[in-house]
Amino acid sequence: MTDDFSSEITLEVNDVTHRLRVDNRRTLLDALREDVGHTGPKMGCDHGQCGACTVLADGRRVVSCLTLAVAAEGARVTTVEGLSDEGGLRPIQEAFVRLDGFQCGFCTPGQLCSAVGALAEHAAGWPSAATADVSPDGPPTELDAAEVRERMSGNLCRCGAYPSIVRAVLETAAREAVTG
Numbered sequence: 001m002t003d004d005f006s007s008e009i010t011l012e013v014n015d016v017t018h019r020l021r022v023d024n025r026r027t028l029l030d031a032l033r034e035d036v037g038h039t040g041p042k043m044g045c046d047h048g049q050c051g052a053c054t055v056l057a058d059g060r061r062v063v064s065c066l067t068l069a070v071a072a073e074g075a076r077v078t079t080v081e082g083l084s085d086e087g088g089l090r091p092i093q094e095a096f097v098r099l100d101g102f103q104c105g106f107c108t109p110g111q112l113c114s115a116v117g118a119l120a121e122h123a124a125g126w127p128s129a130a131t132a133d134v135s136p137d138g139p140p141t142e143l144d145a146a147e148v149r150e151r152m153s154g155n156l157c158r159c160g161a162y163p164s165i166v167r168a169v170l171e172t173a174a175r176e177a178v179t180g
Helices: 028-036 091-098 108-123 145-151 162-179
Strands: 006-013 016-023 054-057 060-063 076-078
Touching (some): 016 028
Antiparallel strands (some): 006 016, 054 076
16 A cells, blocks of 8 residues: 555665665664664664664664665665674674673664774774874874774763773774784
């Protein structure tokens, strides 16, 4: 049944294509959790302020509670379930586990997606409010704790695992810099 308030969309989520009929007001978060079955992204605040629902859309971080599903038409959406490398954990996931970058785990899916996006932004040379020196021609400045805190500031952890999260992101950045 169709009406004036719904659309048929195609969502590519974690490399799988899904055809859905959604209410035009349905959020990407609701479509991911209820229609596609990816429950990694969490509903934390429903106002885009906590980051628990963070996913990647075409590699960029988005808060899925404020993004309409119809706006994600044609985007490649990656949730925490799609972060793994060929069945194994990605280096950032390994670092989170090893360094206790989570406690209750509620915010962890959003933290991980945000960390992947933040590391990609830094590697691409995108500045943040904490970037000390921006050189349009040179490599990005070395990532430090202040830079990580700024880049990850849209993700809250009510348990206070921030020091471990920062260490995990820094360690992953250093590892990626070495392996290129």
